[in-house]
Amino acid sequence: MNNQLKKQLLKRSKAAKLERLGKSVSFLALMLITVTVFAIIIFVASKGFSTFFSNHVSFVDFITGKNWNPSVTNAKGQPEVGALPMIAGSFIVTILSALVATPFAIGAAIFMTEISPQRGAKILQPVIELLVGIPSVVYGFIGLTVIVPLTRSLFGGSGFGILSGTCVLFVMILPTVTSMSVDALRAVPRYYREAALALGATQWQTIYKVILRAATPGMLTAIVFGMARAFGEALAVQMVIGNAALLPTSLVSPASTLTSVLTTGIGNTVMGSLQNNALWSLALVLLVMSLIFNLVIRLIGRKGAMSK
Amino acid sequence: MSKARWIEILLVISIVILGGWAYQTRQVSHTNQTITAVGSTALQPLVEAAGEDYAGQHLGTFVNVQGGGTGTGLSQVQEGAVDIGNADVFAEQQKGIVPSRLRDHRVAVVGITPIVNPKVGVSHLTTKQLIAIFTGRVTNWSQVGGHHQKIVILNRAQGSGTRTTFEQYGLNGHRSIAAQEQDSSGMVRQIVATTPGAISYVGFSYVDKTVRAVSLNSVAPTNQNVTTNHWKIWSYEHMYTGRQPQPLATAFIHYIQSAKIQKTLVKQLGYISISEMKISRDGHGTISQVGSSHE
Numbered sequence A: 001m002n003n004q005l006k007k008q009l010l011k012r013s014k015a016a017k018l019e020r021l022g023k024s025v026s027f028l029a030l031m032l033i034t035v036t037v038f039a040i041i042i043f044v045a046s047k048g049f050s051t052f053f054s055n056h057v058s059f060v061d062f063i064t065g066k067n068w069n070p071s072v073t074n075a076k077g078q079p080e081v082g083a084l085p086m087i088a089g090s091f092i093v094t095i096l097s098a099l100v101a102t103p104f105a106i107g108a109a110i111f112m113t114e115i116s117p118q119r120g121a122k123i124l125q126p127v128i129e130l131l132v133g134i135p136s137v138v139y140g141f142i143g144l145t146v147i148v149p150l151t152r153s154l155f156g157g158s159g160f161g162i163l164s165g166t167c168v169l170f171v172m173i174l175p176t177v178t179s180m181s182v183d184a185l186r187a188v189p190r191y192y193r194e195a196a197l198a199l200g201a202t203q204w205q206t207i208y209k210v211i212l213r214a215a216t217p218g219m220l221t222a223i224v225f226g227m228a229r230a231f232g233e234a235l236a237v238q239m240v241i242g243n244a245a246l247l248p249t250s251l252v253s254p255a256s257t258l259t260s261v262l263t264t265g266i267g268n269t270v271m272g273s274l275q276n277n278a279l280w281s282l283a284l285v286l287l288v289m290s291l292i293f294n295l296v297i298r299l300i301g302r303k304g305a306m307s308k
Numbered sequence B: 001m002s003k004a005r006w007i008e009i010l011l012v013i014s015i016v017i018l019g020g021w022a023y024q025t026r027q028v029s030h031t032n033q034t035i036t037a038v039g040s041t042a043l044q045p046l047v048e049a050a051g052e053d054y055a056g057q058h059l060g061t062f063v064n065v066q067g068g069g070t071g072t073g074l075s076q077v078q079e080g081a082v083d084i085g086n087a088d089v090f091a092e093q094q095k096g097i098v099p100s101r102l103r104d105h106r107v108a109v110v111g112i113t114p115i116v117n118p119k120v121g122v123s124h125l126t127t128k129q130l131i132a133i134f135t136g137r138v139t140n141w142s143q144v145g146g147h148h149q150k151i152v153i154l155n156r157a158q159g160s161g162t163r164t165t166f167e168q169y170g171l172n173g174h175r176s177i178a179a180q181e182q183d184s185s186g187m188v189r190q191i192v193a194t195t196p197g198a199i200s201y202v203g204f205s206y207v208d209k210t211v212r213a214v215s216l217n218s219v220a221p222t223n224q225n226v227t228t229n230h231w232k233i234w235s236y237e238h239m240y241t242g243r244q245p246q247p248l249a250t251a252f253i254h255y256i257q258s259a260k261i262q263k264t265l266v267k268q269l270g271y272i273s274i275s276e277m278k279i280s281r282d283g284h285g286t287i288s289q290v291g292s293s294h295e
Helices: A002-010 A014-053 A059-064 A084-115 A117-133 A136-155 A162-186 A190-198 A203-214 A216-232 A235-241 A258-268 A274-307 B003-033 B044-057 B070-079 B127-134 B161-170 B185-194 B223-227 B247-257 B259-263
Strands: A068-073 A079-081 B034-039 B062-068 B084-087 B106-116 B152-156 B180-182 B198-203 B234-242 B279-281 B287-289
Touching (some): A014 A059, A014 A274, A014 B003, A079 A274, A084 A117, A084 A162, A084 A216, A084 A258, A084 A274, A136 A235, A162 A216, A162 A235, A203 A216, A216 A274, B034 B044, B044 B084, B044 B247, B084 B247, B106 B161, B106 B185, B106 B223, B152 B161, B152 B185, B180 B185, B247 B259
Parallel strands (some): B034 B062
Antiparallel strands (some): B084 B234, B106 B198
């Protein structure tokens, strides 16, 4: 009897076993994700850096060069892999679309959280969720058949260009920025509102002077998130921007982004060749940029947390 | 042994079994029954249609056709990852490919023609004018006898077979200036049809009423003119294999080259049959009469 009791007490209980299993399964899941992420980063970096190390392209030429013709060598005997037009194109469409989308997103978010929460939740919430769910190729197709001809008839040119790209991206990032702004506004403590109203502020004064200011870090995060999405979007932009590796001279002249050159070019190059490596370098730039976007988001979050 | 241990062991065993099973089936289907052809999207419809036919006649055989582009096709077949690499250009023309490691099989010919928006008022050009347009020396259609309308150049993506062929034989080796790029012929046609002043180039099978094919140096872009090389902008459609191809891959390529497929499918899909060509061209652009010398 004593022995049996001892055995029972020393044996791991069912709950302990389950605990161990649960912990190890979740640790494995974490490991898998971490390994995958690092594998991707290492792969893209090794491929992307080979343009500079094995093909001996100078990094400065790559970042500042204006001619993208990887299969052609220039006067100096170096391949023409100037990525400036694509980098500029990516940044311009990203910043423009964020600039256009932000006021609309914040307006919608204020309406949903402060002015009319019930109607907002009933109408706007489903609409925004729907917008998030539409695949990017559909946005691109609509852009191609509606926005491109519209820009052409309004501003001339071919209709393909930064302006059309901005319009499409605006619609694509609007739901992301809106729903994250809503979260930021909802996170403002209730007593901020109560205190402002008690001091005799009108609702708009409360929103403008108190709530928006308190929610600024959160909304900045929302905007950067939207920008990260715009920066990485490939298909929809590729369909409307024209894919010309030229430095944009106007909003309606064809341009290109890092992603659009990647998607059009990757099938026509051979693994290991300079043409292919140059595309990987573009991918590396994209990856680094998205890491920077993530860092910015963390920084904003930390700063916002401190000021509270 | 604890229950958790048992579950872990069970998991490991099942993963091993599943992995082993996947490996086994891969081996079986790879060596016996499946041909994988990857590459050129221009050739894809023909290989797909012929593959279905072939699989129908040879039960248990499956032809797996994927796009991905000429570069992908050639590099995959060079690495031995696939049986057949479909390409629009000679392996010699693709950077990073060692032609001596591959075996060329030509299965069809595709003619490529410049197309313009119907409203530009031009239906024939000279090679000189075409080069002037694509190198940016001429920027308005009125300079080549058309209406007063700005020229909008539309290119295929760099490295695409259609673009390589067009620049080599249509522009006599001149490179087009940087301009809009699209990655498929269907997209090019749609944009040329809707954009005023647009010019581009597509395979003959893509020409329809919405765009106008332009004759060059008073030669019309017809299949007849391609077979005699009077129309110079054309390319072979190649199916590359390794030096020692799989017997099944060779059999399939012979099937596509057979008179039956060449007379039916090849024509229906808008390609030109290889047997109709009165001349042949090698990877360096040298022309020879068919019959006088053979590959």
